[in-house]
Amino acid sequence: MKVEDLKYETKLEVLVLIEQNNIPEAVSIVHSELKCGLRVAKEIVDSLRNQFK
DSSP, X not given: OOXXXXXXXXXXXXXXXXXXXXXXXXXXXXXXHHTOOHHHHHHHHHHHHXXXX
């Protein structure tokens, strides 16, 4: 699982949440969208956060 596996709309939603500093909600969305573990979802969110800092 990686950032590229997210749909465009989901990625935008997650980026907005990251901008609002709502990391738990962003992780939750990635977790439910990709049906992956929380650790993987957190890594994906961290990757997105680092790309757009």
